[in-house]
Each structure stands twice: as C-alpha cells, then as structure tokens.
Amino acid sequence: MSFTARLEILDSSHLQHLTQHFFRLSVHDRQLRFKNACTDETLLSYINSIDFVRDKILGIWSGERTLVAVGHLTFYNRVADISLSVNLEHRRFGYGQFLLEQAKLLTQQHRCTELKVSCLRANSSMIFLASKNGFSINCQNDEDVEWEGSCSLEPVAAE
Secondary structure: OOEEEEEEOOOEHHHHHHHHHHHHOHHHHHHHHOOOOOHHHHHHHHHOOOOOOOHHHHHHHEOOOOOEEEEEEEEEEEEEEEEEEEEEHHHHHHHHHHHHHHHHHHHHHHOOOOOEEEEEOOOOOHHHHHHHHOOEOOEEEEEOOOEEEEEEEOOOOOO
C-alpha cells in the first residue's frame, strides 16, 4: 500500500486534527510518545497547552487529509527538543526520519546549537532513529527508565 503525504507546519487552526491524531494512538503508543499512560483528558490538556508561537508543530498529512505523523519541536534558550508520533498504519514509510530531518533544519534556523530527544528506553524505534541520525546517548546508567540523546548542530546564519 502506498500513501501520498505532505509536510506542513501546523498552527492553532489544526487543533481538531491534532486531537484526532493523538486519540488514534494506542495506549502503548501514547505511553511511548508521552513517557506515561495518557488518558484522553491528559491528551486534551497537552494539546490545548501547545504554544504555537514558541514551538513548531510539524504534521504529515496522508492523501485522505488525515494527520498521520506529528513532530513537536520545543525551543528553549539555544536548545530544541523533539517528540514524534506516527500512526501505526503509516509506519515504515520514513515519516519519522523525515520529521527528524526537518526538525534539525528548523533547529538550525532558530539559531539553536543542540537538538534533544528523550523517550522511554522501551521506545526502541525512537532510539534507533535518533542513533541513526547522529544523536549521542546521554543516559546516566543502564537502570534509567528514560533515554536521552542529543545532536550538536551549527546554527544557520541569519540572512
């Protein structure tokens, strides 16, 4: 099966699509994405707290106008943090890789020098993706439940 998809930076007019995307995630996928078991109420609180001015929300739409993958890029100081989610039926099409590549570019454009990702150690897909893209591992010890990786970047000069 093939999908036609396109990337868009989302804004507050996309709240309903974001809600639908996150509600389609299974309980297990919610736990991997948010590092805890999220109820619908918790998800709504998260969605309504997104700062669309400070952050960048990257969305990948399928041909049927469904939001199938989301990257939430948060900026603070000269560091950015990325969180990703891809709906189950749209995995293995490179959407996570594409979102991470775009996050790296946006991080540089915002003159940040580091992009971080943190996830549960059980999220082997995210750890593999981050490692494949040059993120170094920043865990304290093998007993840590969470995994953190970072990637140093050169900021893009302002034009």
